[in-house]
Each structure stands twice: as C-alpha cells, then as structure tokens.
Amino acid sequence: MRPTPRTYEYVTQAVDRGEVVRRVTASGKLRALNTIKVGAEVSGQITRVLVDFNSPVTKGQVLAEIDPTRLRARVQQSRAQVALAQASLAQAEASISRAHSDAGTQERDYRRRASLAKSGFISTAGLDTSANALAASRAGARTAAAQAASARAQIAQAQAELSSAELDLSRSTIVAPASGVVINKLVEPGTTVAASFQTPNLFEIAADTTRMQVEASVDEADIGQVRGGQPVRFTVDAYPGETFAATVRQIRKSATELQNVVSYLVILDVDNKDGKLLPGMTANVEIITGERPNVVRVPATALRFRPRATDRPGERDLPTTTPVVYIATTDEFRPQRRIVTLGLQGEDYVEIVNGIAPGDKLIIRSRSTIKKKAFEDVDDASDNASGS
Known part of the structure; x- marks a missing residue:
C-alpha cells in the first residue's frame, strides 16, 4: 500500500539572534x-503690505499699514478736547480767585457794618444785607472750586481718550511681535479689515x-x-x-x-x-x-502558526494564551511542539527568553506543492519531447 502524496510542505527558518523592536x-x-498669528486691532483699509510668503522678519519690523486718516482725525479731536478742558480749568481757577477776592471784600464790609451797628449808626436791615452778600460771595467761591474740580476731571477724561486714540493710531502700523519667517499672508493692499468682534488674522509667523x-x-x-x-x-x-x-x-x-x-x-x-x-x-x-539588541528571536508568524491536525496526532490541547512554536524533526510531517517564554514582542520578531536555542529549525508556515508539481510535470514533458 502506497501512502497518498501530500499536497503541501512546511517552510522552516533557523532561529537566530538579532534585534527586536x-x-x-x-x-x-x-x-x-511657535507659530504666531499677527492680527489687526483696528479697522480700516490695508494701504501697504511690506512682506511676502517666506520673508524673514525681525521683531518690530513693519509688516503692513492700515489707512490712518480716520485715526489721525480722532487724535486731533481728542487733543482739542484736552485743550478745551484745560481752558475750562483756567476759567474755573480765575473764577475761584475772583470769588475769594469778592468774599474777602464782603467779609471786611460786614465787619465794618457790624461795628457800626453796635454804635447804632447802621440799622439791623443794613447789617442783614451785608451778611447776605458775604454768604453769597462764599457760595460763589465754593461753586468756582467745584467747577475747577469738574474741569480737572474733564481734562483727565480727555487725556485718556487722547491716549486711546494715539494707541489706535500706532496700531495702524502692523509690526512683527517676534523674529521668524512669514509662513502665511492673508491680506493684500486694498483689503478692508474689521476688528469689531474679533481680531482678524493678517499674517502667521513661524518664530x-x-x-x-x-x-x-x-x-x-x-x-x-x-x-x-x-x-x-x-x-x-x-x-x-x-x-x-x-x-x-x-x-x-x-x-x-x-x-x-x-x-x-x-x-x-x-x-x-x-x-x-x-x-x-x-x-x-x-x-x-521597546528595543532589545542581540536576543534570541523568532518571526511573529511562527507563534501564530499551527501544523495540520493530521501531522500532530495525540497532541494535547493547551490554553490559547500559552505561547508555542513547532520545531522541524527528521520526519518533515511530524513537527515537535515547544512551549516558549516570550520577552519583548515586536511586529516582525518576538524575543524568546526560554524554550528554544539559536540554530533550531522553526516551522513558520506551510505552502502548497500542487502548482510546483504541475510545473515539474511540464518540464519533464518538454525534456522528453526534445530527447525524442
């Protein structure tokens, strides 16, 4: 009785040492x-753009300019408001001086009348008239002082508005906040930017x-x-x-x-x-x-490979989590199972700590021999034809 020829064979590879990654x-x-987005904090039309893509820039360098006409007019208006408030303060201070002088005159007049009233030369009504005039002059002095305080407050407010207007005017010139390279430019001359709700981005600089x-x-x-x-x-x-x-x-x-x-x-x-x-x-x-140099290693496919059930009769089943490999023996179709201890597991190779040694022939896969046998038959037929 002749055994049926097998239509497959096992492919082996020697266990070696090498790197496992x-x-x-x-x-x-x-x-x-560090990418910096440079935006505009004021609205207006871009009049000049002084850089382009890939332009190297230094900190403080001018990148673009926004039309400053409206902002300059606001600065001039704020300066006029400051001058007006200062004039109001000067007027209030003059009123204070006049009121103090008038109050001094009325006080002296009241004292003279009071002295004359004791001697009976002036009536009580005349003294009351002098007292009312003194009180009115003192009230005028207080009013002038309040007007001066109001003028000082107006000056402070006007100066704050002037500072804000000057700051906005300075912001019409867009400068680089840090040195680097322009990697993105989002505006061209004539573009109108609106900074009402959020800051529009104009450039991106890679620091x-x-x-x-x-x-x-x-x-x-x-x-x-x-x-x-x-x-x-x-x-x-x-x-x-x-x-x-x-x-x-x-x-x-x-x-x-x-x-x-x-x-x-x-x-x-x-x-x-x-x-x-x-x-x-x-x-x-x-x-x-993870990386292990010069360790015993096997291909990762060898741990997943299992020979055909007919080639491992009587083999007891092990838990699926137990790592095993199969070693080729003198009988090609009777491989030997080995339980191994794994180390570092890479995608291509797996480190073996114990169970096999370098040089062992490891079965890594099987392949069909049908196509190979068909090619051999064709070759034999060709040889016979040429010999005849």
Missing part, C-alpha cells in the same frame, strides 16, 4: 514649534523653523505603550526613502473621537537645522516603545 505607528502633521514638532494621533489601544523621551522615526512624502529622527515630548490627555475611534495627540520634538522639513507636511510616524 516594538513600534507604535501613527500619522501626524509637522508644525512650527523658529530650526526646531519643529509633529502632532501625531495615536490610537487608544497603543497609547499605553508611549512614554515621554522615547525615540521616534518618521518619514515624509517629500523625501521618499529618507528617515528623520524625533523624540516624544508630551502626551496630551484630552481624547479625540472620530467615527467612534478614540485617539490621543502625541507631541514629538524634531530637529530641523537643515531646513528640509516644512510646516504642514504629513509625517508617517514610528514610535520605538
């Missing part, structure tokens, strides 16, 4: 480390493009492996085949949910001294969450 993959965007950051979205299933300071490798579509280095700086605790998928924002520090990376580029990120 555990990675978390994500995608994100490159951003400038320092030699250092950048990647804002990567990491799935909630992987975020537990990410720690600050871990090394990161990433690529961008602009430079295929080139890998850039980064470091995990921060893990944002605020979750983002999109279509029932929860993710967390991870901030990565990037050195960009050569200036190749630009804001807005898409980064394909690999965060290295």
Whole structure:
C-alpha cells in the first residue's frame, strides 16, 4: 500500500539572534514649534503690505499699514478736547480767585457794618444785607472750586481718550511681535479689515523653523505603550526613502473621537537645522516603545502558526494564551511542539527568553506543492519531447 502524496510542505527558518523592536505607528502633521498669528486691532483699509510668503522678519519690523486718516482725525479731536478742558480749568481757577477776592471784600464790609451797628449808626436791615452778600460771595467761591474740580476731571477724561486714540493710531502700523519667517499672508493692499468682534488674522509667523514638532494621533489601544523621551522615526512624502529622527515630548490627555475611534495627540520634538522639513507636511510616524539588541528571536508568524491536525496526532490541547512554536524533526510531517517564554514582542520578531536555542529549525508556515508539481510535470514533458 502506497501512502497518498501530500499536497503541501512546511517552510522552516533557523532561529537566530538579532534585534527586536516594538513600534507604535501613527500619522501626524509637522508644525512650527511657535507659530504666531499677527492680527489687526483696528479697522480700516490695508494701504501697504511690506512682506511676502517666506520673508524673514525681525521683531518690530513693519509688516503692513492700515489707512490712518480716520485715526489721525480722532487724535486731533481728542487733543482739542484736552485743550478745551484745560481752558475750562483756567476759567474755573480765575473764577475761584475772583470769588475769594469778592468774599474777602464782603467779609471786611460786614465787619465794618457790624461795628457800626453796635454804635447804632447802621440799622439791623443794613447789617442783614451785608451778611447776605458775604454768604453769597462764599457760595460763589465754593461753586468756582467745584467747577475747577469738574474741569480737572474733564481734562483727565480727555487725556485718556487722547491716549486711546494715539494707541489706535500706532496700531495702524502692523509690526512683527517676534523674529521668524512669514509662513502665511492673508491680506493684500486694498483689503478692508474689521476688528469689531474679533481680531482678524493678517499674517502667521513661524518664530523658529530650526526646531519643529509633529502632532501625531495615536490610537487608544497603543497609547499605553508611549512614554515621554522615547525615540521616534518618521518619514515624509517629500523625501521618499529618507528617515528623520524625533523624540516624544508630551502626551496630551484630552481624547479625540472620530467615527467612534478614540485617539490621543502625541507631541514629538524634531530637529530641523537643515531646513528640509516644512510646516504642514504629513509625517508617517514610528514610535520605538521597546528595543532589545542581540536576543534570541523568532518571526511573529511562527507563534501564530499551527501544523495540520493530521501531522500532530495525540497532541494535547493547551490554553490559547500559552505561547508555542513547532520545531522541524527528521520526519518533515511530524513537527515537535515547544512551549516558549516570550520577552519583548515586536511586529516582525518576538524575543524568546526560554524554550528554544539559536540554530533550531522553526516551522513558520506551510505552502502548497500542487502548482510546483504541475510545473515539474511540464518540464519533464518538454525534456522528453526534445530527447525524442
């Protein structure tokens, strides 16, 4: 009796030593480390724009100008109000001097009349008339003092309005708050900006493009492996085949949910001294969450592989959580099961702490031999035909 030929074979690979890396993959965007949005705090028409995209700027440099005609008129009006209030104060102070002089005269007159009234030379009615005149002069002095206080308050109010008008006039000149590079320009000469409810943005300045950051979205299933300071490798579509280095700086605790998928924002520090990376580029990120050099390792597929049931008769079932691999023996179709102890688990390779040794032939998968046999038959037929 001849056994039925098998239509499959097992593929083996020798256990070796090497590096095992555990990675978390994500995608994100490159951003400038400090992006400043420059806006307008006053309304008006843009008359001049002095910078363009990618223009380097220094702190205090003029970027644009808003038509200052209306603002200058307001400053002149405020100055006139200050001058008017100062004139009112001078008038009130003159009234005070006049009222004090008049009150002094009335007081002296009253004293003379009172002295004469004791001697009977002036009637009581005449003395009362003098007393009323003295009281009226004193009331006039108090009124003049109140007018002077009001004039001083008007001066303070007018000066405050003048300061506000001068500040708005100075804000018609848009200057750079910090040194950097203009990465976005949102206005052109002739554009009208309105700063009534919110400050309109005119420019965006990247303060320092030699250092950048990647804002990567990491799935909630992987975020537990990410720690600050871990090394990161990433690529961008602009430079295929080139890998850039980064470091995990921060893990944002605020979750983002999109279509029932929860993710967390991870901030990565990037050195960009050569200036190749630009804001807005898409980064394909690999965060290295674990690394073991020169360890016994096996392909991750070997832990998931199971030979056919006919090739492992009498084998007792183990819990699905027990890690096992299969070693090739002298009989190709009678592999040996080994229980192993796992170490670091990467996507491609898994560290083996105990259970197998370097050099063992590990079964990693099976493959069909039907197509291979068909090709061999065709080759044999071709050889026979050529020989005949």
